[in-house]
Amino acid sequence: MNVTTAGARLVGRPRYGDRALAVATGAAVVTILSMLVVVLFDVVRGGATKLSWEFLTTSPREGMTAGGVLPAIVGTVSLTLLMTIAAVPAGVATAIYLTEYASRRSRLARLVRVCVANLAGVPSIVFGLFGLGFFISTVGRAIDRVAYDGEAVYGRPCLLWSSLTLAILTLPVVVVSTEEAILSVPRELREASLAVGATRLQTITYVVLPEALGGILTGTILAVSRGAGEVAPILFTGVAYYLPYLPTHLNDQFMNLGYHVYVLATQSPDVDRTKPLLYGTALVLLMLTLLLNLIAIAIRARSRRRSRAAA
Amino acid sequence: MAAPMTAHTRNAEALGERGSRSLRRRGGLGERTVEIAIQLVALVSIAAILLILVFVGKEALPLLTSAEVHKEVTPLGMLAPIQRSGESLYMWQPVSDVAKYNVIPLIVGSVKVTLVALVFAVPLSVAAALFVSEYASERVRELAKPAIELLAGVPSVVVGFFALVALASWIQAVFGTEHRLNALVAGLGLGFAICPIVFTVAEDALRAVPRSYREAALAMGSTRAQSVLRVVLPAAAPGIAAAVVLGFGRAIGETMIVVMASGNAALLDASLGRSTRTITATIAQELGEVVVGSPHYDVLFALGAMLFTATFVVNFFGERVVDGMRRRLGAGS
Numbered sequence: 001m002n003v004t005t006a007g008a009r010l011v012g013r014p015r016y017g018d019r020a021l022a023v024a025t026g027a028a029v030v031t032i033l034s035m036l037v038v039v040l041f042d043v044v045r046g047g048a049t050k051l052s053w054e055f056l057t058t059s060p061r062e063g064m065t066a067g068g069v070l071p072a073i074v075g076t077v078s079l080t081l082l083m084t085i086a087a088v089p090a091g092v093a094t095a096i097y098l099t100e101y102a103s104r105r106s107r108l109a110r111l112v113r114v115c116v117a118n119l120a121g122v123p124s125i126v127f128g129l130f131g132l133g134f135f136i137s138t139v140g141r142a143i144d145r146v147a148y149d150g151e152a153v154y155g156r157p158c159l160l161w162s163s164l165t166l167a168i169l170t171l172p173v174v175v176v177s178t179e180e181a182i183l184s185v186p187r188e189l190r191e192a193s194l195a196v197g198a199t200r201l202q203t204i205t206y207v208v209l210p211e212a213l214g215g216i217l218t219g220t221i222l223a224v225s226r227g228a229g230e231v232a233p234i235l236f237t238g239v240a241y242y243l244p245y246l247p248t249h250l251n252d253q254f255m256n257l258g259y260h261v262y263v264l265a266t267q268s269p270d271v272d273r274t275k276p277l278l279y280g281t282a283l284v285l286l287m288l289t290l291l292l293n294l295i296a297i298a299i300r301a302r303s304r305r306r307s308r309a310a311a
Numbered sequence: 312m313a314a315p316m317t318a319h320t321r322n323a324e325a326l327g328e329r330g331s332r333s334l335r336r337r338g339g340l341g342e343r344t345v346e347i348a349i350q351l352v353a354l355v356s357i358a359a360i361l362l363i364l365v366f367v368g369k370e371a372l373p374l375l376t377s378a379e380v381h382k383e384v385t386p387l388g389m390l391a392p393i394q395r396s397g398e399s400l401y402m403w404q405p406v407s408d409v410a411k412y413n414v415i416p417l418i419v420g421s422v423k424v425t426l427v428a429l430v431f432a433v434p435l436s437v438a439a440a441l442f443v444s445e446y447a448s449e450r451v452r453e454l455a456k457p458a459i460e461l462l463a464g465v466p467s468v469v470v471g472f473f474a475l476v477a478l479a480s481w482i483q484a485v486f487g488t489e490h491r492l493n494a495l496v497a498g499l500g501l502g503f504a505i506c507p508i509v510f511t512v513a514e515d516a517l518r519a520v521p522r523s524y525r526e527a528a529l530a531m532g533s534t535r536a537q538s539v540l541r542v543v544l545p546a547a548a549p550g551i552a553a554a555v556v557l558g559f560g561r562a563i564g565e566t567m568i569v570v571m572a573s574g575n576a577a578l579l580d581a582s583l584g585r586s587t588r589t590i591t592a593t594i595a596q597e598l599g600e601v602v603v604g605s606p607h608y609d610v611l612f613a614l615g616a617m618l619f620t621a622t623f624v625v626n627f628f629g630e631r632v633v634d635g636m637r638r639r640l641g642a643g644s
Binding site: 132232278301 | 342345346348349350352353354355356357359360362363366367369370434435436438439441442443445446453455457458459460461462463464465466467468469470471472473475476477503506510534535536537539540557560561563564565566567570571591594595598599603611612615618619622623625626627629630634
């Protein structure tokens with residue numbers, strides 16, 4: 001008799017209830033994952049025929065029933081790029097403050113943590129209202145008054161304000177991911193650096209941040225994926241349904257993949273004719289965000305394995 | 312690995328030459344400046360929360376203070392019914408000749424759709440969390456967890472689109488619903504979207520239950536199922552409650568899924584098969600078309616402020632529980 005069967009006898013014979021619970025909970029996992037598969041399958045099946053080089057590189061034609069989605073792709077990419085430029089430095093700095101500078105009992109640090117957590121839970125449509133009320137009506141109008149004699153240059157919806165609104169929305173993603181990565185840097189590395197005479201900032205820049213790069217990258221990618229898929233915050237802060245030009249200035253309006261899907265799906269006068277284009281656009285957006293998520297998962301898994309191997 | 316080490320040694324040498332007076336060097340003026348900058352940037356999240364509160368509230372304020380606005384709508388008028396031929400009517404009709412701004416149908420719509428989402432997503436996600444934390448092998452767990460979290464990577468507009476073009480037809484074929492787009496379709500779409508957050512928080516809660524609880528239950532002769540259901544699950548109850556609360560907060564604030572899948576008619580009833588309109592969808596659809604500063608505009612911002620307050624309170628308590636749990640989890644392992 002080996003140890004496991006003896007153990008099994010000690011804890012009582014496995015009963016039907018045991019099996020049933022394992023099967024039922026396992027079925028829940030399978031159900032959730034099959035929902036994902038169903039959504040993916042439906043979008044891929046509907047959009048695959050539409051997907052072509054031409055679809056990705058031309059503008060829509062004939063009242064959105066033909067042509068491609070190039071302007072929406074360019075708009076989405078510029079939007080998330082600007083968002084990243086604002087969100088990543090701010091998020092990384094916040095994480096550095098929380099982990100390296102704030103003392104354990106600091107009230108300010110606790111307040112920052114509470115705010116970051118609550119920021120992550122603010123409904124995205126409220127960010128849209130905020131962007132309109134703060135960035136456009138307040139900051140933008142003020143810029144116009146001071147620099148442009150009251151002409152509406154920045155006091156209207158545009159790329160800049162949409163990006164900044166999204167940057168605030170995605171800030172928590174960057175902070176949480178970076179903080180986790182910085183916390184997993186072994187203390188010995190910091191101590192070694194300080195012991196040979198490096199200052200605190202030198203220790204952070206040359207020792208801590210390079211070690212935490214994987215986590216910062218994961219957070220950035222997840223933020224980009226989130227930003228690329230959000231529609232509600234940009235509804236009133238800069239997105240346009242159709243533009244004959246690509247955005248080139250910060251105060252230009254822009255097209256967006258998610259918004260394109262929304263408008264085509266809900267306001268198109270002839271749904272049957274726009275449906276292939278609609279599925280194609282949804283597929284492009286889905287591929288973009290899922291690909292980014294998969295990359296983030298892969299990076300995270302790799303850095304976890306590495307830190308486990310080191311420990 | 313190589314790059315940081317060389318940089319770090321180079322620095323150490325440079326510092327060694329100058330000799331260090333104290334064990335821990337203080338930085339120069341440049342370093343102090345950078346440190347202060349980092350701390351200032353860290354305040355951005357606090358500023359963001361305050362600014363959201365102030366600027367969403369500011370646009371809603373005329374609703375309380377302006378006599379001009381009160382000619383068209385008052386806060387009380389947003390809640391109380393209109394009496395017409397002996398009937399009490401709750402109506403949201405902001406663009407009719409006599410604008411009506413009763414928010415009760417919208418609140419009921421939001422709550423209805425959110426409840427459908429929770430009823431659908433919570434049992435499924437908690438059961439999945441039980442499987443991953445109690446039954447799955449290490450390898451299965453490392454595949455299942457990211458896979459479920461991948462659901463969060465599907466943009467809500469894509470979920471809404473799927474619900475609109477595919478799910479709605481299936482639901483109508485099966486249940487014969489009165490309207491094609493309805494509370495049930497929107498709720499199921501929302502349920503899909505909140506599965507990852509409920510799952511993640513619930514799984515953390517289950518894993519935070521100390522091993523010794525399970526061992527004690529098994530040692531006293533209970534089966535695995537008994538230990539899971541009667542010991543582990545009750546011990547994780549606060550965390551699972553937090554998962555539900557956070558799922559609620561996420562669902563009630565979600566916009567794109569409901570705007571696409573709920574049908575958006577502000578009907579006041581409990582039916583799941585009929586079209587419904589939520590607070591978020593109302594803001595999304597109407598704000599683009601109102602005159603800035605009009606009473607309608609103020610009312611929409613008031614709805615936003617209401618939503619912000621509700622989710623803030625819900626998340627605040629949810630996060631507090633999760634925070635305590637994570638601390639125990641960290642201390643235990």
